Amino acid sequence: MLRALDEFIAATPQPQRAGVRAVLALARRPRGAALLDRVPPLAQVGRALAGMDRYEDPAVARSLGWDADAVVARGRALRRAEGRP
C-alpha cells in the first residue's frame, strides 16, 4: 500500500511533481536542508513535505493525541448506525 505522502506526490501534476520529489529528497538530509535554506520558498516546501511525512506516521500522530484510524472508525460506525450517506 502506498504511504500517504507517496500518494500525494503521485497525484501532484508535472512539473511540480519532479520539483516536489527533489525538494523532499534534499529536505530529508541535513546538508540538503542547509542548501534549501538558501532559497526560503523552497525550504518552506521542503519543511512542509518532510513535516507532513513524519507526522503522518500513525505512531507519531498517536503520541500527539491524534488517531486517524479511530476518527475514521467512529465516522463509519455513525454513518452505518444512522443511515447517513
Add this chain to the structure above:
Amino acid sequence: MIEADVCVIGAGAGGAVLAAELAEGGADVVVLEQGPSHDPDTFTARPPQMLARLYREAGQTLTLGTPPIVLPLGSGLGGTTLVNSGTCFRTPPHVLDRWRADFGLPLDSETLDRCFDRVERALSVSEVTPELAGRNAAVSLRGAAALGWSHGYLRRNARGCVGSGVCAFGCPTSAKQHTGITYVPRAEAAGARILTGVTVRRIEVRSGRVHAVHGVHGRRADGQRAEQIEVRAPRVVLAAGTIHTPLLLAANRLGAESGQLGRNLSVHPATAAFALMDEVVDMAKGVPQSFYIDQWASDGIMFEGIAGPPSYAAASLPLQGERHAQAMRSYRHLAQLGLMVSDSSRGRVRAVAGRLGRGRMGARVGRGRMGAPLITYDLDAADLSRFRTGLQHMRELFLSAGAREVYLPVPDGVAPERVRAKDLRLMAFHPLGTARADADPRSGVVDGDLRLHGLDGLYVADGSVVPSSLGVNPQITIMALATRLAYHLLERPCPS
C-alpha cells in the same frame, strides 16, 4: 447522443443546486461532472492522501505572481463544497448594494432571501455550539472577548457533526452537508441523469443559440480517451468553477466580447498563525472552522478558525529546524487562527496548451481544446496593508488569550508591520469573478440573469459570475444565485 431540456456542466456549489431545483421543477436534466463520485468509506482522515484523492492536482493549484498562492480546488460530485470548511455566510448587504449600483444587477432582496432560506434548509445550516467548537475556538474567542472585539460562532452546513476535525480532508461521518450528498441525490431522485468522469470539450452553437455539449467520458486502460458524449439541449448551464469556466468559454470562442473573460479574479488570500498555550488545546478535536472575529470586516480583514491533525499542522507551522520540532512536540498545546483578506487585488486566468509540463507554455490553445489554467495574481498595496494589520491583530489576540509564544507566518526577524508581499505565505479558497455578471455587455460576461451576453441558451452558475470580492465565504452566495437562476429558467418564482 443524449437529449435533455438542460445540460449542466459541473456538480459543485452551483451546478448541483441548479440540477436539483430544475429536475424537481419538472425539467429533464443531464449533469456532466469531470470528477468522480467519492465513497466516504474511502476517506482516511490522512491529509496527504485526501489531498491526492479529493482535490484537483492534489491541492497544488498555484497562482503565479507575488507571492505565489496555493489555491486548492475540490474535484468530484460536490466540487469544492466537498472539501471546504462548511462555513455559511449570506452575501453581506453592502456587497449586494454595490452589485446593484456598480454592475447593474437586478437583485431583488426578497427573492434572494427566499433563495437563501431554501439553500439553508436544504443544507441544514445552523450555528456551531461552543462544545463542538472545541478548545481551539475557546482560545481565540477568549482573546477576542478580553479585547472587546466582535466575534461569534459560525453557521455551517452540518448535521450530526461530532467534530472529527478533518472537514477539508473528507468528512468521515458525512455530517457536512456538501452538495454531493444533498442536492445531487435530490437531482437524481427527480430524474436527472448524472454522469461523472466526463470532460467537456465543446459547446456547439447554431444560429445564435446553444445547441449541444460535446465531451469525452472516462479513459481506457491504455490511457486513451474512451466514449464520446453529445448532449443536445436548448439550455446549457456552465458551472465548472471560477478557474475552469472561463477556459471552457475561451476554448469555444464564447464570452470574450467584453474583454473581461478570465479577468477580475479575486481569491480572498489567507494565512494562519499559531500560538503555544499552557493549556491542552488538541486543535483537531472539534470543528476546525467554528468561529469568526469580524471586528475589522469593514476594512477587509476577517479572522476565522482553522485547525487540523499533526501532519497538517507540521506542514503549515512557520518554524524551522529544532524550533519546529520543539513546537510540534507541544502539538497538543498549539492553537491556530486564520486571517482572510477581502481583496482589492485582481488576477487573471488564461489557458496554456495541454497540461503543464507536457504542453507548450504560452502556445495558442485551439478551438475545442481547453488547455490547463495559468493563473496570475499579484497582491496589491492595499491588500498587503491588510495583511500587515491583520498579522499584528493576531499576535495581540493570542497574547491576550495567554499565549506563551506566537508563531506568525513571516520570516524570522521580520516584524509584521514591515512584511513584504513576497514574505507572505498565502493560500486562497474562494476564487471568484472570472466571468463576472454585469448588466452592461461591455463590462461583463453574463447579464443579471446569468445568461451569457450575446448568446441565447447559455448560462453560468458558479463563482465566476460573482462580480466582486465578498469578504465572507462564498458557497451559499453561489448556491443562492444558482437557485435564483433555476427558478428564472423554470419561469416561476422561488417558493417562500
